[in-house]
Every structure is written in structure tokens, then in C-alpha cells.
Amino acid sequence: MKNAVAIDLGSANTVIYQVGGGVVLSEPSVVAFDVGSKKKVKAVGKEAKNLIGKTADGTEIVFPVVEGQIVDEKAAGAMVENFLNKISTNKFGLRPQVLLSIPCGLDNAEIKQYERAFNSAGVYGIDFVESPILSALGSDAPITTSTPCFIIDIGGGSTNIAAVSLDGVIAGVNIGIGGNSIDATIIKCVEREYGLKIGSLTAEKLKISIGSLYENEVNYAQINGRDIAGGKPRSVTVPSGKIYSPIKHVLDKIFEVADMVMSKLPAEVSAEIRSNGVYLAGGTAKIPGVAEYFSRTMAIRANLAEYPDLANAIGGSKVAANHSLLKKVRIHA
Ligand SMILES: Nc1ncnc2c1ncn2[C@@H]1O[C@H](COP(=O)(O)OP(=O)(O)OP(=O)(O)O)[C@@H](O)[C@H]1O
Ligand SMILES: [Mg+2]
CATH class of the missing domain: 3.30.420.40 (ATPase, nucleotide binding domain)
Structure with a gap:
């Protein structure tokens, strides 16, 4: 079975849509790190958001995506890895092929940053499509x-x-x-x-x-x-x-x-x-x-849109499921 997902890595929320399975994750784009000798992930998503304003000095809260763009590559990778591990199909060791929504007009170096973050999260492969095209498709x-x-x-x-x-x-x-x-x-x-x-x-x-x-x-x-x-x-x-x-x-x-x-x-x-x-x-x-x-x-x-906050990921899933559409709209890094 192919494990294809569309991901909207938003500054507020990350949405993962599993092709053929629907929305499998929608959580705040937040990571909490334990700032010890090794920076360890303490919590991600909802759990990490709940820690905002309530933690002692030993915890650092990071929003890896700001204004739609990755600002902390390592934290973004750790967050995506944790999110993917929460999705059941991933537990069988089936690494996902990801269709990722990216802001318009990124240069090659910026796209490579997304590639590195996602590779560190253990994905099989990644295709990039500019965000408004996906939101339009997902809004019908x-x-x-x-x-x-x-x-x-x-x-x-x-x-x-x-x-x-x-x-x-x-x-x-x-x-x-x-x-x-x-x-x-x-x-x-x-x-x-x-x-x-x-x-x-x-x-x-x-x-x-x-x-x-x-x-x-x-x-x-x-x-x-x-x-x-x-x-x-x-x-x-x-x-x-x-x-x-x-x-x-x-x-x-x-x-x-x-x-x-x-x-x-x-x-x-x-x-x-x-x-x-x-x-x-x-x-x-x-x-x-x-x-x-x-x-x-x-x-x-x-x-x-029928599902405004999910529209981008829904659009992504339509592209991920349709090879000729993907060929038409994907960005080459
Ligand atoms: N029912 C609601 N009423 C009003 N605002 C809402 C509602 N649900 C979510 N929001 C707001 O929507 C915003 C998040 O929207 P969305 O998930 O589309 O952002 P994102 O894709 O993560 O961010 P960006 O596109 O800027 O990178 C938050 O500010 C949140 O407070
Ligand atoms: Mg968004």
C-alpha cells in the first residue's frame, strides 16, 4: 500500500491528510524542548501549546514556522517526525510520500531547507506545491x-x-x-x-x-x-x-x-x-x-470553503492522488 500524505505546515496549525483516509492530524505547530545538555523534545502539538506561559526555565517553546515559513529547521524536523509517528500507518514502517504546501516565491535555498527538515523527519519523498493553488483546490x-x-x-x-x-x-x-x-x-x-x-x-x-x-x-x-x-x-x-x-x-x-x-x-x-x-x-x-x-x-x-482550516490540506490530498495534476503544479527544487 502506498502511504501518501498532504501536509499543511502552517504557522498556527499543522494538518496532515492521508490520501484515501482523510484528515489524520490537526495540531498546533509548536514544540516544547527540555533544555538540558541535549535538547530533547518534551511535547509537540496540543500538549506543547498547553505549556505556553506555564513552564519553568528548563523548557523552551518553539514555533518552527513563522508567517508560513520555516524559521527553525531542526525544530520543524523534530515536530514533523513526532506528528508522523502519531499517524498509524507510519507505525508499520511505511515511510510517507509527502505533498507539502509551501509559500509562493521561495528560492531554491529556502526549498532545500524544507527538504532537509522533512528528510530528517524520515519521509520517503517530498513534492512541493505553492500554497494558494492547494487552498483553491481545497475550497472547490x-x-x-x-x-x-x-x-x-x-x-x-x-x-x-x-x-x-x-x-x-x-x-x-x-x-x-x-x-x-x-x-x-x-x-x-x-x-x-x-x-x-x-x-x-x-x-x-x-x-x-x-x-x-x-x-x-x-x-x-x-x-x-x-x-x-x-x-x-x-x-x-x-x-x-x-x-x-x-x-x-x-x-x-x-x-x-x-x-x-x-x-x-x-x-x-x-x-x-x-x-x-x-x-x-x-x-x-x-x-x-x-x-x-x-x-x-x-x-x-x-x-x-466548506472546511476553511483544512482547505489547504484537502487540496493537497487531491493533488497527491492525481498524478497528472501533480505533474502540472509541482515546483522543482
Ligand atoms: N472557529 C474559529 N473562529 C475564529 N478563528 C479561528 C477559528 N478556528 C481557528 N481560528 C484561528 O485561525 C488561525 C489558524 O488558522 P490556520 O490553521 O489556517 O493557520 P495556519 O495555516 O497554521 O497559519 P498560516 O497560514 O499563517 O501559516 C488561528 O489564529 C486561530 O485562532
Ligand atoms: Mg495556512
Whole structure:
């Protein structure tokens, strides 16, 4: 049996899709190391994320991927190796053939870095495909060699905005704004409004539980933090309206860049995109009302992927399962 997987090595989350088997892993892209004489892996994924802010000096928490790109090759290799070991087929010693999503426009040296990290994780072989093509395929966009589509993948550390066809990326940018920027803005907002200091995990939970771009929606969430003046722990109940503007602020910036990319497209491409609408993917696109908000402000239909946070890996699995498609879209290192 062939062991083929598609991997989306995101700055926030790693998703592994087993061809023929579905999503077999979705965990935070985090490693915790024991900083002894030999740097040993203490925890990866969910377990490592739970250690954030709670560890003593002996533990180092590493996010090996930042803004969609590997910044720590060794940590990335260790993380991927641990993730692959969690997947059952790997336990029979069947090393996987990996289809990996990479940011657009990497040079050869940067691609080699991915190759080294994955080889150290013990993969059989690796193919590279540029991220927006996979997110488009995984969002069921009608993309072919002659039909371009416009994809906005709003992730944790970055947002990929691109017009793509199966021939490649027509125009695109990768900006360092995403869900993490919303969390950071929420932290500041809670500090200002309630005099309360909260951590990034709390800000993220608040965003996921009550964040919305439906201005009139009212939900509440209770959060714990530290009183800035007195230093004591304190909890407050936050209504969704309070975090509407941090969310809107970040998405407005993203949509402004999307508008700029769109305005520079060749006329034929632009006409095709206007008639099909844009496609939204990435975990941050799960905020309720994102597609409607986009359509309203940009006057273009927005199609939300069925599984926004998994779209990239789903697209990867479609390519990994189709040899002629793979030949068409893979990048040669
Ligand atoms: N239901 C939800 N509502 C709002 N935000 C969410 C939800 N689920 C996940 N997110 C946010 O989505 C972001 C992660 O998205 P995703 O998994 O697409 O990122 P990534 O691919 O790891 O990052 P990048 O593409 O920047 O490298 C995080 O900021 C997370 O808080
Ligand atoms: Mg991503």
C-alpha cells in the first residue's frame, strides 16, 4: 500500500491528510524542548501549546514556522517526525510520500531547507506545491489551466492573497497579518477596557468563542486575567461587541490588500474572477460573518470553503492522488 500524505505546515496549525483516509492530524505547530545538555523534545502539538506561559526555565517553546515559513529547521524536523509517528500507518514502517504546501516565491535555498527538515523527519519523498493553488483546490474553486480564481487564505501568522490558475500564481502576496494579529489586538483592547492583562491563549479563546463580524450579534464570555493596577487575578465577562472592532480592524487591512492585488490584474482575469467570486479559506475565515462582510465591503461574491482550516490540506490530498495534476503544479527544487 502506498502511504501518501498532504501536509499543511502552517504557522498556527499543522494538518496532515492521508490520501484515501482523510484528515489524520490537526495540531498546533509548536514544540516544547527540555533544555538540558541535549535538547530533547518534551511535547509537540496540543500538549506543547498547553505549556505556553506555564513552564519553568528548563523548557523552551518553539514555533518552527513563522508567517508560513520555516524559521527553525531542526525544530520543524523534530515536530514533523513526532506528528508522523502519531499517524498509524507510519507505525508499520511505511515511510510517507509527502505533498507539502509551501509559500509562493521561495528560492531554491529556502526549498532545500524544507527538504532537509522533512528528510530528517524520515519521509520517503517530498513534492512541493505553492500554497494558494492547494487552498483553491481545497475550497472547490473552479480552477483549471485557463480558469483563474482568487483565493484569500487567512491563517494564524499570515494571509495569502492570490489569483491563481493551474498554470501557477498570476499575482499574489503573503502578508504577516492573520488570526494572531487579531489576538494581539484583543489583548490590547481588554487591557484598555477592563484594566486586565490576559495572555494570547485567552485572547484566542475569546475570539473563537464569541468573535463575530455580525455587528448585532450578542454573546458573552468570561475570561480570567491579572489586574494591571493591583496585580491580583480577576475575571470579567466580555460581550462580543467589545471585540468586534479588533476583528474588523484586522480584516479591513487584509481586504484592503486584496483589493489592491485585484485592481492590478489583467482585464480578462479580473472579469473571470468577478463572475466566479473570491474564495475564502484559512482558520480565521471561520469567524462568523467573514464572507458576508467581504461581499458587502468589496461588492464581490465571497465563497467560504466548506472546511476553511483544512482547505489547504484537502487540496493537497487531491493533488497527491492525481498524478497528472501533480505533474502540472509541482515546483522543482
Ligand atoms: N472557529 C474559529 N473562529 C475564529 N478563528 C479561528 C477559528 N478556528 C481557528 N481560528 C484561528 O485561525 C488561525 C489558524 O488558522 P490556520 O490553521 O489556517 O493557520 P495556519 O495555516 O497554521 O497559519 P498560516 O497560514 O499563517 O501559516 C488561528 O489564529 C486561530 O485562532
Ligand atoms: Mg495556512
